[in-house]
Amino acid sequence: MVLQPSRTGLALETAAAWVLAVLWILPLFYAFWTAFHPTEFATRFQLLAPLSLQNFRNAWDAAPFSRYFFNTTVLVAMILGVQLVLCTLAAYAFARYTFWGRDVMFILVLVQLMIKPEVLLVENYRTMSALGILDTLPAIGLPYMASAFGIFLLRQTFKTIPSELEDAARVEGANALQILLKVYVPLAKPVYLAFALVSVSFHWNNFLWPLVVTNSVHSRPLTVGLQVFSSVDQGIDWSIITAATIMTTAPLLIAFLLFQRQFVQSFMRAGIR
Template sequence: MSEVYAPRGWGKVAETAGAWLLALIWIAPLAYAVWTAFHPSEFSTRFELFAPLTLDNFKRAWEAAPFARYFLNTFLLVTGVLACQLVLCTLAAFAFARYEFPGATVVFALVLAQLMIMPDVLIVENYKTMSRLGVLDSIPAIGLPYVASAFGIFLLRQTFKMVPKELDDAARVEGASPMQVLWRVYVPLGRPVYIAYGLVSVSYHWNNFLWPLIVTNSVESRPLTVGLQVFSSTDQGIDWAIICAATLMTSAPLLIGFLLFQRQFVQSFMRAGIK
């Protein structure tokens, strides 16, 4: 009978110390951003326990750039891309998980091969494609290269393969079509995985910078990440208080979303067999 590994003694101490060290490394930049954003600019390089608090940095950051437009563009981008990904990935994952057809293994291997290709490698070709389509400098130009996701197909396929086939048979005995089986049996059972994948997709496209910077030129189509660069290109120098305030406004929705759905996020990957 195999025993579960459990560190003891100095091993446990080292593991705990390593975890705390990683946590401190991760939280240090966030703590600095929070401190700087809520204090006057002169406290961005020094710490005082009773330094005065202020919300003026957030007001100045909001007025310095069209954040309302940037938020709208980013929201339209991430929701549009996620909706397309969920539909396409669900259909592809269901086909790979429950149907046998000639070349299925080869096609799925090609899908997995896409996971090894960095998106930055395809920037030139994607730009040429968007130019031919005539959609440059628009939100669709940012999202079109990402409407299908190899990672999403793989994750949902692993989830669908864990669903007992007896549920298929029971649903079809009741007269359900294959599409009804998918949307009424598989999709509800995969809800935690959909939540986890949604967080991954939204966070990636919310934070993506290089591709939106290349493919857009105007405020009307640029997302938040590209809009933030306005604070680092001023003639008066860099004001870290405003930059940190703008960064917190940009990242707050992602932090809140992860805190709300962190349990589903972890459990979904455990059920899918991904470590």
């Protein structure tokens, strides 16, 4: 780059960028401070305040968090698994087949990019009730499993793969399914990773729809469990609530810190298309 700010300009910008960054991270720092210190230090900052894990112990014992963790893990894995299969098949159809009604169907798929499932929560609740699966993990996952975003993303990717590769595989006697699995899927690996990260972080964090369809410990994901815990079980012991909040977020946050580059690149890859 040739076009650069002057030295004072750069210094000013650097300072501004760092002030913003500190502002941005401060709430989290504060949450960690509260969670890792005894209650009396919740709002008192003393460098030598004793560290403690007691808040985490108390939170863990006060609500069935292990069950919530289990539910969320199963939920996220189930949604991602089904999404990958359904979106791959649909994207392949859109990218490589000419069939009657294809363009209309594609527009109908894109409708979901505008009208996300939570907007339709009242009607979808009825459907789940009619299917007799209220308060189960599949009920939380079903509206999201045919992801328009995933179909769109994979279709764009499949379209960039040269059809000569497919022709070569066909000459060697591969059938349509084999071609999909041996040619298309391997070449789209980075896009699959991107989609997986976006999907996992979305569904780990999703709240409103799970809140509506669940009403027992057996199906509640972490987010809803956390909400029930902090609004009912606790008075206003912020130290424990903050500890619970950090605890439920930790797996995703740790994964993010470890694979920061992949996360950011995945979100970028998903955003460009």
